[in-house]
Every structure is written in C-alpha cells, then in structure tokens.
Amino acid sequence: MALHIYNSYTRKKEIFESITPGYVGMYVCGPTVSGESHLGHARPYISFDVVYRYLTYKKYKVRYVRNITDAGHFEEEGREAEDKVSKKAQIEKLEPMELVQKYTNLFHWAMKQFNCVEPSIEPTATGHIVEQIVMIEDIISKGYAYVVNGSVYFDVKKYAASHDYGKLSGRVIDELLDAGNREDVSRELDGQQEKRDAADFALWKAAPPEHIMRWKSPWGEGFPGWHIECSAMATKYLGSNFDIHGGGMDLLFPHHESEIAQSTICNHSAPVKYWMHNNMITINGRKMGKSYNNVIKLTEMFSGNHPLLTQAFHPMTVRFFILQSHYRSTLDFSSEALSASEKALKRLWDAYEVLKNLPVSNNASPNDAELDSKITNWLNEFEIFMDDDFGSPRVIANMFEIAPIINSLKDGLIPFDAISASTLQKMKDSFQVFLEDVFGLTNVNDQNNELLNPIMQLLLDIRKEAKSNKDFATSDKIRNQLTQLGILIKDDKEGNTTWGVA
RNA sequence: GGUCCUUUGGCCGAGUGGCUUAGGCAAAGCUCUGCAAAAGCUUCUACAGCGGUUCGAAUCCGCUAGGGACCUCCA
Known part of the structure; x- marks a missing residue:
C-alpha cells in the first residue's frame, strides 16, 4: 500500500508521490x-x-x-x-x-x-x-x-x-x-x-x-x-x-x-x-492559547507545577498522549487523560521489554496457526495504518492487542511453539521499528544503571531466600520499602523477580 | 455575521455502509500468589435528537440541538 x-x-486524502x-x-x-x-x-x-x-x-x-x-x-x-x-x-x-x-x-x-x-x-x-x-x-x-x-x-x-x-x-x-x-x-x-x-x-x-x-x-x-x-x-x-x-x-x-x-x-x-x-489541543473544549489564558507551559508539564495538573508528566507520556489521537483531530487535555496515557505507555513498554528478552526458538511452523496469523496480521497493519494518513492511534491499538500475548508467552500461558520463530522475530522487529524509530518513544524507566542493578539483584536474592524460608516479615519488608521508594517488584510464575521504577 | 469542523460506552479516544462496531484508563469478578503487586481471563459496550436515501447506516443526505475552530497574534 x-x-x-x-x-x-x-481536502482529500491523496497518494503521496514526491x-x-x-x-x-x-x-x-x-x-x-x-x-x-x-x-x-x-x-x-x-x-x-x-x-x-x-x-x-x-x-x-x-x-x-x-x-x-x-x-x-x-x-x-x-x-x-x-x-x-x-x-x-x-x-x-x-x-x-x-x-x-x-x-x-x-x-x-x-x-x-x-x-x-x-x-x-x-x-x-x-x-x-x-x-x-x-x-x-x-x-x-x-x-x-x-x-x-x-x-x-x-x-x-x-x-x-x-x-x-x-x-x-x-x-x-x-x-x-x-x-x-x-x-x-x-x-x-x-x-x-x-x-x-x-x-x-x-x-x-x-x-x-x-x-x-x-x-x-x-x-x-x-x-x-x-x-x-x-x-x-x-x-x-x-x-x-x-x-x-x-x-x-x-x-x-x-x-x-x-x-x-x-x-x-x-x-x-x-x-x-x-x-x-x-488540529489543536484544547482544555475543557477550548483551544490552548495566550488569548484564552489557559496555557500550560512545557516546563510546567514536566514539573507538575500548574493548578490544572495533579502530577508531573514525563515528556514521553505527553508524546504518547499525542500519538494516541489522530493528528487531525482535536485533542482535549486533562490531567486524567494524561494519567491514563502514562499507565498505558508503561504497560506497553513493559510488554516491549519482555518481548525483547523472549528467546527465539527454531520453531518453523506454528502450533496455533490461527493465533500466529492474527499476530502477523496485526503487525502488517502497522504500516497499513501509518500509510493511511499516519494512523498512529490504530497502530497503538494493535500493539495493545499483542501485548497480552507477549506477557502470556513469558508466563507460559501460551506455549512458545504456538507461534513460529519467524513471527516472533517479526514481532520484535516491528515493535522496535514502530515504537522506537517511527514513534520516537524511549524508555521512561531508564534510571537503571551499573551501580543500581547489582544492588537490586542483591536485595531480590535476599528476599527470595527469606521467602523460601517462609520469613515473610523480611521479604515483605524489602518489597514494601522498595515500593515506598518507587520501585515495583514483580514476581512471575517461575519464581523469578523483576523490578522497575513505578 | 461569514466560512468550516465536530457530537462515540463512567472518562480518553479509533473506526468502516452490512461481517460480534479498536484500544487505553476506571470499575467488578475470577485465575495466579504465603499475602500482595504484576500478569492473564471475563464482564460492563456507545455511536446527540428527528427525518430521509438504502435490502441494510453510528458510518451517506437534510433539519434541530450542543460544542468548537478560523475570519486578529496564534501550533
């Protein structure tokens, strides 16, 4: 296409020919x-x-x-x-x-x-x-x-x-x-x-x-x-x-x-x-503009320092919020809408991180052909939707269709041989290309660093040990205090634990 | 006053004349779990109103109502 x-x-959609x-x-x-x-x-x-x-x-x-x-x-x-x-x-x-x-x-x-x-x-x-x-x-x-x-x-x-x-x-x-x-x-x-x-x-x-x-x-x-x-x-x-x-x-x-x-x-x-x-971004249905006295500056956006904001918003959240609607539609701003986008982006990006780490088997043919072709179809639509006057919201919707499948693969709810190796590879490639290259989104939680990672691993090891000894007081203490520090602990089915910034 | 656009479920937002008519957030239930979180599954499901065109319209047309943009610096 x-x-x-x-x-x-x-005032028409036209084929683009440079x-x-x-x-x-x-x-x-x-x-x-x-x-x-x-x-x-x-x-x-x-x-x-x-x-x-x-x-x-x-x-x-x-x-x-x-x-x-x-x-x-x-x-x-x-x-x-x-x-x-x-x-x-x-x-x-x-x-x-x-x-x-x-x-x-x-x-x-x-x-x-x-x-x-x-x-x-x-x-x-x-x-x-x-x-x-x-x-x-x-x-x-x-x-x-x-x-x-x-x-x-x-x-x-x-x-x-x-x-x-x-x-x-x-x-x-x-x-x-x-x-x-x-x-x-x-x-x-x-x-x-x-x-x-x-x-x-x-x-x-x-x-x-x-x-x-x-x-x-x-x-x-x-x-x-x-x-x-x-x-x-x-x-x-x-x-x-x-x-x-x-x-x-x-x-x-x-x-x-x-x-x-x-x-x-x-x-x-x-x-x-x-x-x-x-189209315009509106606040309470009204265009944001100096003459209306309803502007939120970008510095205020990022700091949360504005009466209309209940929290600070990461630039990537704002970017995702904008991509979730079509560029020719008006987009109504509200703190709630931004918060929803924040959570949605986090969910999507978490799935993407999981996807990146999924091992690609040598499974040539899918055991679940129906699922495999559904995924392939969703992936193919990325480009089809973008070709149709840059339909980023629909691409994102498809990504959210695929996200639960990624998580299910990780949790073993869907067996790995359900989809072919080439489809899994295509998932990795398509997500990388569209999420990072085309949409220009980046990891919001890139606070991970060389020092923090081993320290976190140490804490998680101690917690795992405590759990296996049924010392839940200790394991909960680690979990709860990390939560207070804004670090989220996730346990999966196999007993592995990952963490991320909330 | 003129020109144009818009009106979708609790909220935000896609979308096509018919095939169960996105997705996210929120809510509820379940699975999982030592308890949670996360994750998964399920539920809730709309197309402003009235008329028309059509075998069939949320999707096309008209009218009505609400909202908005531009006509001035403005992204």
Missing part, C-alpha cells in the same frame, strides 16, 4: 521564540516528527526545514505597532537577541525531551532578511505589491483577480476584500488606512523610532512581515516547489494562504504539493 496523506489544499523520487522536501512552521513553548506547541512538532520519521522509514531522503521566528511582529491591533520581541525584552531587561536566544535554547531543550529529531535545517528569520527583501522586491516588480510610507503591502485584490486566494483556508475572497467596510470588523489593523484594501497584508513594515529590531531596506528601516519569512526560507532551501508544508490549523489563514500568494507570484507556481495541518 502506498502512503496516503490528507491534503488540506484539496516531486523528486526518493527525496522529500518538508517545511514546518516553527516557534516564535518570544516566549516559552506550551503544550499546544508540542503537537505539531511531535506530529511532524513522526511524519519525518515515517518518511525516513519509507526510505525517503528527507530534507526537513523548520524555522525559528525571531523577528518580532505586531502584538495588538488598534495600537501603535509594537515589536513583540523588543517589548518583552524591555520588560525583562534583556537584549532582544538575548531573549530570543534564551527561548530558542528552551525550545531546543523541550524538543530533546520529546526525542524529536532535529530538523535538517533550522533557519532563523533574522538570518534571512536579505532573502526576504529580495523576494519583496520581486513581488513589487511584478506589480503585486505597493509601497506606502516605508511599508510594503501585498495587493490581494489584484492577486485574487487571477489566482484563487482563499482556496486553502476556504475563505470567500469578496468578504475578505469587503472586510474593512463591515461593521462587525471593529478592530482596526495597524496601518489599515494606508492599505488599498483591508485584505492586503504587510510584506515589510516601516519601524517606528522606538522599535529596536530593525533592518535597512530599499523602503527605509523596518522589519519583515510575518508571512514572508516562511516563503523566503522555504524557497531558498527546498526550491520553488516542494512536497510537504506543515503547521497548525490555526495557521491556515492568513499565514499559509499568504505564503501561497507570495510564492506563487515569485515562482510562477504554487509552492507546495501537500499541505498538512494538525
């Missing part, structure tokens, strides 16, 4: 590093990390570009244009670039916690001012942008006359063009008066004197509009036409719509073959 991807642009066979160019809108990342930000980066990993698994050579937006944009309309980055910097008494660096570092730290693969290229907006200016000049020369008072605006009306502006986001162009005249649009965009039409968007903004972040341009000192950076950097590193552009659904309009317009004018063709958008 071939990989199918839901294309936001056509523009250049064997190669994939993927651009994902990265963070604005003027503040700390929150749980909502985790979704696209984890979702597209899995996309990247899966494409790699499918033998594509992927160039994965994810930008860092470190040039400030507007904060509030109806007031004087303010650079978000420089404003915050004054509050915190930091240099703008110092602030940007701080949050970039924090973002990178969080990505590492989530075990996200680093992008191939991570370009910054401030590092590509020249490219953006060149692109704006090109748009002006082609007649689709105009200069007013040192700012440059994209002429949406002119573009819409010959192009389908609004197709991606499902906007009706007449309404956009009409927006400035409508009563319900009471909030005035900055610079609205100097635009030819309300729907026009800024390519370059003249910087007021108090603006710290500013660059020289043919139109005076200023800073780039929000949308142009992605167009410029994507074009530079992936070309005029590339395969996948990803981001949150909230970026559909105006960001991605505008990107299409800009790039189409400059490159004479639509820039992106497959647009992918992840």
